[in-house]
Amino acid sequence: MTTAPQLDDEGSEGPSAAAQPRMKHQRISEQLLSAIETGRWRPGDRIPSEDRLAAEMSASLGTVRRALRSLVEIGVVERHHGRGTFVSGARAPERHLRHFRFTAEGDTHLLPVFFNVLDVELTEESGPWAGFLQDPMDRFIRIRRIASINGEFDLFSEIYLPERRFGDIARMSVAALNGVSIRDMLAERFNAPTLEARQTMLCQTLPPRVSRLIGAPAGQFGIVWTVAATSYRAAPITWQRIFVPPSDRVIEIAPGSGFEPGFPANRGREE
Amino acid sequence: MTTAPQLDDEGSEGPSAAAQPRMKHQRISEQLLSAIETGRWRPGDRIPSEDRLAAEMSASLGTVRRALRSLVEIGVVERHHGRGTFVSGARAPERHLRHFRFTAEGDTHLLPVFFNVLDVELTEESGPWAGFLQDPMDRFIRIRRIASINGEFDLFSEIYLPERRFGDIARMSVAALNGVSIRDMLAERFNAPTLEARQTMLCQTLPPRVSRLIGAPAGQFGIVWTVAATSYRAAPITWQRIFVPPSDRVIEIAPGSGFEPGFPANRGREE
DNA sequence: CCGGAAAACTCCTATATAGGACTTGACTAA
DNA sequence: TTAGTCAAGTCCTATATAGGAGTTTTCCGG
Numbered sequence: 314m315t316t317a318p319q320l321d322d323e324g325s326e327g328p329s330a331a332a333q334p335r336m337k338h339q340r341i342s343e344q345l346l347s348a349i350e351t352g353r354w355r356p357g358d359r360i361p362s363e364d365r366l367a368a369e370m371s372a373s374l375g376t377v378r379r380a381l382r383s384l385v386e387i388g389v390v391e392r393h394h395g396r397g398t399f400v401s402g403a404r405a406p407e408r409h410l411r412h413f414r415f416t417a418e419g420d421t422h423l424l425p426v427f428f429n430v431l432d433v434e435l436t437e438e439s440g441p442w443a444g445f446l447q448d449p450m451d452r453f454i455r456i457r458r459i460a461s462i463n464g465e466f467d468l469f470s471e472i473y474l475p476e477r478r479f480g481d482i483a484r485m486s487v488a489a490l491n492g493v494s495i496r497d498m499l500a501e502r503f504n505a506p507t508l509e510a511r512q513t514m515l516c517q518t519l520p521p522r523v524s525r526l527i528g529a530p531a532g533q534f535g536i537v538w539t540v541a542a543t544s545y546r547a548a549p550i551t552w553q554r555i556f557v558p559p560s561d562r563v564i565e566i567a568p569g570s571g572f573e574p575g576f577p578a579n580r581g582r583e584e
Numbered sequence: 585m586t587t588a589p590q591l592d593d594e595g596s597e598g599p600s601a602a603a604q605p606r607m608k609h610q611r612i613s614e615q616l617l618s619a620i621e622t623g624r625w626r627p628g629d630r631i632p633s634e635d636r637l638a639a640e641m642s643a644s645l646g647t648v649r650r651a652l653r654s655l656v657e658i659g660v661v662e663r664h665h666g667r668g669t670f671v672s673g674a675r676a677p678e679r680h681l682r683h684f685r686f687t688a689e690g691d692t693h694l695l696p697v698f699f700n701v702l703d704v705e706l707t708e709e710s711g712p713w714a715g716f717l718q719d720p721m722d723r724f725i726r727i728r729r730i731a732s733i734n735g736e737f738d739l740f741s742e743i744y745l746p747e748r749r750f751g752d753i754a755r756m757s758v759a760a761l762n763g764v765s766i767r768d769m770l771a772e773r774f775n776a777p778t779l780e781a782r783q784t785m786l787c788q789t790l791p792p793r794v795s796r797l798i799g800a801p802a803g804q805f806g807i808v809w810t811v812a813a814t815s816y817r818a819a820p821i822t823w824q825r826i827f828v829p830p831s832d833r834v835i836e837i838a839p840g841s842g843f844e845p846g847f848p849a850n851r852g853r854e855e
Numbered sequence: 856c857c858g859g860a861a862a863a864c865t866c867c868t869a870t871a872t873a874g875g876a877c878t879t880g881a882c883t884a885a
Numbered sequence: 886t887t888a889g890t891c892a893a894g895t896c897c898t899a900t901a902t903a904g905g906a907g908t909t910t911t912c913c914g915g
Contacts, residue, residue: 336898362865373900378866394866395907516787516807516830534805534830536787559787559805607868633895644870649896665896666877 341370341380349389349400350545352504359397360390388508389545401506428470430490431457431526435476435483442552445541448475454483456495459526462562467527472553479503479550495551496542505550510542523556533558612641612651620660620671621816623775630668631661659779660816672777699741701761702728702797706747706754713823716812719746725754727766730797733833738798743824750774750821766822767813776821781813794827804829 334340345366348354361369367377381398384390392398436455443451454474461467472495474482479499482490500506519535529535536557544550605611616637619625632640638648652669655661663669707726714722725745732738743766745753750770753761771777790806800806807828815821 338898364865375901376899379898392866393908395864396909397865514785514807515833516805516828517832518830534787536785536807557787559789561788562786609868635895646871647869650868663896664878666879666894668878668895 337372338376338379338383341366341372341377342383344370345380345384346389346545350504354400355504356400356402356501356506358400360400362397388506402500427462427492428458428460428494429492430487431459433483433485433487433490440473441539442473445552446473446475446549448477450477452476454479456482456490468558469523469527469556470553471555472551474499474551475549478505499544499550505544505548507542507550508544509547510540512538512540514538519556519558524558527556527558529558535559608643609647609650609654612637612643612648613654615641616651616655617660617816621775625671626775627671627673627772627777629671631671633668659777673771698733698763699729699731699765700763701758702730704754704756704758704761711744712810713744716823717744717746717820719748721748723747725750727753727761739829740794740798740827741824742826743822745822746820749776770815770821776815776819778813778821779815780818781811783809783811785809790827790829795829798827798829800829806830 334343345360348360354360360366363374363377363381366372366381367374370377381390381392385392389401390398391401433454433456436453437451438453438455439451442453446453452475454476456472456474458470458472459467460470476483481503482498496507515537516534517537519529519533519537521531523529523535524531524533538555538557540551540553540555541549542551542553605614616631619631625631631637634645634648634652637643637652638645641648643651652661652663656663659672661669662672704725704727707724708722709724709726710722713724717724723746725747727743727745729741729743730738731741747754752774753769767778786808787805788808790800790804790808792802794800794806795802795804807826809826809828811822811824811826812820813822813824
């Protein structure tokens, strides 16, 4: 079926481009990444075998294997002994997120999370997200949600996306977004899986609008947690702020096993 | 009540036993790790070259390189083109910690942290640390400290260590521990660098003793943050609980560049 | 049609080799 | 003495090859 992208000469270099990587295995993984990024190979697809790639790219097996290894490391592909190399689905890249999961204190059992969408709006409001998302028109989609964990515990989340790239989401109904994982949707429908995220945290009084929404007393303290997520080639895709009021739920930083509040935690897989 | 000091998976013949790794490169990195772990090669030492190792281990260059690569990945050694392979010093493994650093909100400038030791005590008190640290006598060293950031902002930290292994610390004076990084000391003087850490977080009212110590009003909320750190072969070395009161300081999760409150943040290196 | 063996395909480990690039230290010539 | 060159040591990239192990497909005998 599909063939590998040609390892063409270095001349086709755009102005925005980072200079062509010096090393051959870098050029190869660059080529493969481009093919995935542009949707030529989509999540779940099997890409050509080592042998074919080596032949088509005029490289040795070792070099191709090295290129593939680096794609595995950033969570773009998965390899399976005897089966092949596959473009990662939505769930795989989470392994590389330093995200969080919720458990009862002193327990390791995960708790399910469900998100209710309050509204979806286009906004030109400026804020920390503007500097990060870099939308050329400075128009952003804002989705506000409230999450309940076991029905007892609430948190409030605002997520911003650049309108330029994800404008279709602004035209979706609240009902269509209810309960879905934004991150999954971006990966599956927009070819924008979250590969990295920078995160910050602090303890502050919750803004009145937030404490009102989640039914906390005015002036309540809470954790204010931001997540700035990037996809292929460090392209910014979402900026999110989450307000977590006091609770007995433990937020566990989950190295190597990706959970975040956006996912019903109990459908996660262990590894 | 407490179990034997033995790591069950090592001595017994159970199915989980990591007896002899099947693959040659694993056996080699295992062997090299043992040499480092036992102090045969110490931090800063240069270990034999690829060629020598290959000859001594009766392996090919590629296999030795692969074994070394896995040691680089877990932060045990560093390699330098043209110079050699060196056992990592105290600072290197931090790269693999998903720890935190403090900045002013909206800023990326790091803030220095200084720890004042309150007391160092031997305790048989039980708590979450007991299950984690697995000291055969259930005797733990507890170090309590207060940190100030730029002199303005305080947090409180309790760190527990197994007495069996780190008993010498219990006999150190408060003055000798003041301002030093426990983590550095463990790495440099006890051959116990922190390689991994599991962390949890929640927002709760601070215990009265804590809010009293840091001069916060009674019933103040704050972040309660725990760090369970392990060294070579996942051996547990410290269990730490940190109480962070509300503040404008942002706690930044620092993937790939390790900072934690125990280190004066401004002497960190960027990469 | 079914079951099972064989073949084809794929990724994995391991070896051997050649040349390039960076660092260090010793040696030589001014 | 000093500056420059050279050689040795070390890690890095890349190639080629052999055999092993897991998975899927094909095909043949019943």
